[in-house]
Amino acid sequence: MIFSNLKRTTCTFLLTIFVIFLNAVFSFGQESKDQKLWYKQPANSWMKEALPIGNGYLGAMLFGGVEEEHIQFNEETLWTGGKGEWNEYNGGNKEGAHKHLLEVRRLLDLGKYEEAHQLANRELTGVIKADKGNSEWEGYGAYQPFGDLYVRPESSGTVSNYRRELNIDKGVASVEYMNDGVHHKREYFANYPSRTLVFRFHNDKPEGIDYVLRQTTEHKNVDMAFKGGQLIMSGYLENNGMGFESRLVVESDGKILPFIDGKLTVKAANTLTLYLTASTDYINEYPHYSGRKYKELNKKTIEIVLCKGYDVLLSEHITDYSNLFSRVNFTLDGADKDNLPTDERLRLYANGEEDHTLESLYFQYGRYLLISSSRPGTMPANLQGKWNNMGNPPWASDYHANINIQMIYWPAEVTNLSECHEPLIEYIDRLRPPGRKSAKDFFNADGWIVNTMNNPFGYTAPGWGFPWGFFPGGAAWYGRHVWEHYEFSGDRKYLKVKGYPIMKEAAQFWLDYLTKDKDGFLVSSPSYSPEHGGISTGAYMDIEIAWDIFTNSIKACEELGVDNRFKEKLAAAKSKLLPLKIGKWGQLQEWKEDVDDPTNKHRHVSHLYALYPGTQVNTVRTPDLVDAARVSLNARGDDGTGWSIGWKINFWARLLDGDRSYKLLNRAMQLTQVDGVNMVDGGGVYNNLFSTHPPFQLDGNMGATAGMAEMLLQSHSGEIHILPAVPKAWPTGKISGLKARGGIEVDIEWSHGKLNKLVLKSDHNQTVKIRYHKEVIRFDLNAGKVLNLDGSLGKY
Numbered sequence: 001m002i003f004s005n006l007k008r009t010t011c012t013f014l015l016t017i018f019v020i021f022l023n024a025v026f027s028f029g030q031e032s033k034d035q036k037l038w039y040k041q042p043a044n045s046w047m048k049e050a051l052p053i054g055n056g057y058l059g060a061m062l063f064g065g066v067e068e069e070h071i072q073f074n075e076e077t078l079w080t081g082g083k084g085e086w087n088e089y090n091g092g093n094k095e096g097a098h099k100h101l102l103e104v105r106r107l108l109d110l111g112k113y114e115e116a117h118q119l120a121n122r123e124l125t126g127v128i129k130a131d132k133g134n135s136e137w138e139g140y141g142a143y144q145p146f147g148d149l150y151v152r153p154e155s156s157g158t159v160s161n162y163r164r165e166l167n168i169d170k171g172v173a174s175v176e177y178m179n180d181g182v183h184h185k186r187e188y189f190a191n192y193p194s195r196t197l198v199f200r201f202h203n204d205k206p207e208g209i210d211y212v213l214r215q216t217t218e219h220k221n222v223d224m225a226f227k228g229g230q231l232i233m234s235g236y237l238e239n240n241g242m243g244f245e246s247r248l249v250v251e252s253d254g255k256i257l258p259f260i261d262g263k264l265t266v267k268a269a270n271t272l273t274l275y276l277t278a279s280t281d282y283i284n285e286y287p288h289y290s291g292r293k294y295k296e297l298n299k300k301t302i303e304i305v306l307c308k309g310y311d312v313l314l315s316e317h318i319t320d321y322s323n324l325f326s327r328v329n330f331t332l333d334g335a336d337k338d339n340l341p342t343d344e345r346l347r348l349y350a351n352g353e354e355d356h357t358l359e360s361l362y363f364q365y366g367r368y369l370l371i372s373s374s375r376p377g378t379m380p381a382n383l384q385g386k387w388n389n390m391g392n393p394p395w396a397s398d399y400h401a402n403i404n405i406q407m408i409y410w411p412a413e414v415t416n417l418s419e420c421h422e423p424l425i426e427y428i429d430r431l432r433p434p435g436r437k438s439a440k441d442f443f444n445a446d447g448w449i450v451n452t453m454n455n456p457f458g459y460t461a462p463g464w465g466f467p468w469g470f471f472p473g474g475a476a477w478y479g480r481h482v483w484e485h486y487e488f489s490g491d492r493k494y495l496k497v498k499g500y501p502i503m504k505e506a507a508q509f510w511l512d513y514l515t516k517d518k519d520g521f522l523v524s525s526p527s528y529s530p531e532h533g534g535i536s537t538g539a540y541m542d543i544e545i546a547w548d549i550f551t552n553s554i555k556a557c558e559e560l561g562v563d564n565r566f567k568e569k570l571a572a573a574k575s576k577l578l579p580l581k582i583g584k585w586g587q588l589q590e591w592k593e594d595v596d597d598p599t600n601k602h603r604h605v606s607h608l609y610a611l612y613p614g615t616q617v618n619t620v621r622t623p624d625l626v627d628a629a630r631v632s633l634n635a636r637g638d639d640g641t642g643w644s645i646g647w648k649i650n651f652w653a654r655l656l657d658g659d660r661s662y663k664l665l666n667r668a669m670q671l672t673q674v675d676g677v678n679m680v681d682g683g684g685v686y687n688n689l690f691s692t693h694p695p696f697q698l699d700g701n702m703g704a705t706a707g708m709a710e711m712l713l714q715s716h717s718g719e720i721h722i723l724p725a726v727p728k729a730w731p732t733g734k735i736s737g738l739k740a741r742g743g744i745e746v747d748i749e750w751s752h753g754k755l756n757k758l759v760l761k762s763d764h765n766q767t768v769k770i771r772y773h774k775e776v777i778r779f780d781l782n783a784g785k786v787l788n789l790d791g792s793l794g795k796y
């Protein structure tokens with residue numbers, strides 16, 4: 001669709017006024033110096049060097065090559081798997097599997113663990129296509145790359161002053177260099193309101209230069225055509241027939257020649273602007289998960305994009321993005337090494353040089369990645385956010401619910417990005433229909449469950465092998481997110497209409513699933529501590545998760561004044577849960593039996609769920625259990641995969657040991673070049689600040705961001721704890737815009753390790769307890785008014 005000049009002018013005029021208004025409201029770009037990742041050379045490696053941009057729907061990795069720019073891109077719903085691949089696919093569910101449950105339990109009661117495991121592993125596993133074909137994820141599906149865009153600017157002679165950067169205050173990436181006396185500048189951004197990726201190539205050669213553009217995809221069955229100024233790539237996945245289409249608008253002041261041999265040449269141009277959108281026929285609706293009119297959607301998107309044009313899209317993007325990003329400012333005292341490229345800073349950091357600005361940059365980068373991969377109306381961020389360049393990615397790049405997806409969302413509320421949490425909650429809600437069937441099929445229970453691996457096609461059954469695949473606790477753990485979204489926002493309507501129904505059903509499953517042990521305590525049988533150890537009755541993570549969903553559902557009933565009888569049932573079950581136990585070497589037990597191995601360094605530390613993200617074990621009410629958690633954590637050590645180290649930053653913050661949290665943060669930020677898959681002592685970051693398991697997983701980034709917030713502010717035990725775990729390494733700093741439960745915005749300033757200034761804002765009247773060290777004081781917060789406190793919690 002080509003717009004007439006008149007139409008374009010009118011529409012641009014109206015939009016410009018709109019954007020001027022937005023700019024006035026948010027006055028972006030006037031802040032102090034912007035935070036950036038920057039490099040003196042293009043990227044070679046997708047995983048370690050390329051820079052990510054994204055708008056939730058679409059993601060792109062930018063390489064910044066001089067001779068050829070490579071932009072690899074994704075659309076969040078392009079997945080193999082589902083009914084399209086295999087008509088019998090039904091979320092892994094297996095009718096009647098529960099008939100074997102009693103026998104598994106009986107064997108466990110007799111102590112016949114191996115037999116119980118064999119039976120469970122045969123009968124309680126999810127159904128997956130037997131023929132694994134040529135992909136590990138055949139029958140289950142995997143997140144797919146969409147395509148690759150290559151742009152070759154005519155170039156010759158030497159290149160100087162090269163700079164590749166990602167400005168995370170604005171969400172804009174750029175590349176700049178001189179080539180043979182010509183200045184080249186590229187700008188890239190991912191606009192969320194207009195669902196588009198935008199790339200601009202500019203040079204100042206008076207007569208312009210030529211650009212050659214091509215687009216590829218690894219998928220077969222694809223048509224590529226250039227029509228009306230748009231490169232349209234459409235096709236369907238061979239695996240499941242999923243239809244997809246991308247549209248790339250090519251705009252230039254040069255002459256666009258005919259599309260020949262898959263290439264488009266733009267002659268004598270000073271500016272080449274590309275607008276890219278893509279979508280598929282996927283919809284997140286059980287049981288078919290298809291039916292989106294994706295071609296119409298793309299057409300409409302492009303109409304709007306053409307109407308807006310580059311400047312409007314850029315302003316709209318910066319306004320939209322920085323409205324979220326700028327809510328939190330974090331400054332740590334120390335030399336600002338922004339004059340050094342990020343890879344150089346990482347090398348120095350690995351050599352032991354102090355760089356606190358790099359740490360605050362890493363904190364903010366987590367927020368950048370969340371905003372870029374999870375926005376209202378999108379799918380939630382998966383293991384790699386929205387960025388993936390492999391047809392057969394590690395762990396399908398899916399939604400793992402035994403730590404990973406939860407960790408990705410840990411920073412959402414506390415770092416003031418509540419809206420970015422919404423896609424997870426929406427996804428959780430939509431897992432309920434298949435999850436109900438899983439609860440019935442496998443356990444003859446009401447309520448709903450998910451297990452370890454979830455995909456976009458409602459896979460909620462246990463995985464197809466145990467121990468890794470068995471984790472019905474996933475849904476109740478999701479319930480913590482649903483509840484926290486309420487705790488932080490105070491949105492009762494949300495709790496009533498969406499949150500509580502999800503939680504209630506998740507709690508219902510545990511009411512049904514728990515059984516009495518011989519001492520009359522409620523335990524989960526069978527259970528496996530996630531990916532660690534064998535089958536058991538009463539792996540403590542289950543008990544802790546049940547405690548959590550019962551506790552929070554009871555609170556929700558009270559808040560809403562509903563379901564009194566159900567609430568009483570929950571309270572009765574909660575009082576009979578197997579109590580947490582301290583074992584023979586002072587550890588918090590991982591299982592009902594006192595069998596923990598003090599030399600075990602396993603990456604999962606599931607039994608400390610009660611410490612973080614749970615609240616059952618906390619310094620205010622359960623000091624003995626806190627000590628036991630510390631013993632367990634010391635035994636597990638400070639190594640692990642990216643996410644495991646991320647979790648430990650948070651654990652130590654909850655144990656109020658800021659120096660240990662800091663040690664782990666420092667460990668998490670060690671530069672590494674290791675790729676492949678490392679299950680034991682991986683961790684670290686690549687040059688592009690992606691955290692690695694290895695391989696790259698978004699959870700490690702987000703665990704660290706959440707951990708830093710947790711070091712500075714906690715609000716999980718009925719009080720707002722200021723600087724609970726600030727490390728000696730951060731004697732002076734300030735952070736503003738963090739959120740405490742109750743929807744309270746908190747600004748903190750400290751110097752020489754001591755609080756200087758505290759500012760609290762609430763949008764409704766409430767009374768809060770503020771803790772600073774041993775001091776706890778009550779304050780009334782008045783709606784819309786600011787409470788200013790000094791370092792001794794005195795009002796001023």
Ligand code: FUC
Pocket residue numbers: 383395400402404531603641643679693697
């Ligand atoms: C869990 C972890 C693995 C990995 C995978 C994606 O299963 O045990 O380490 O992170 O998720």
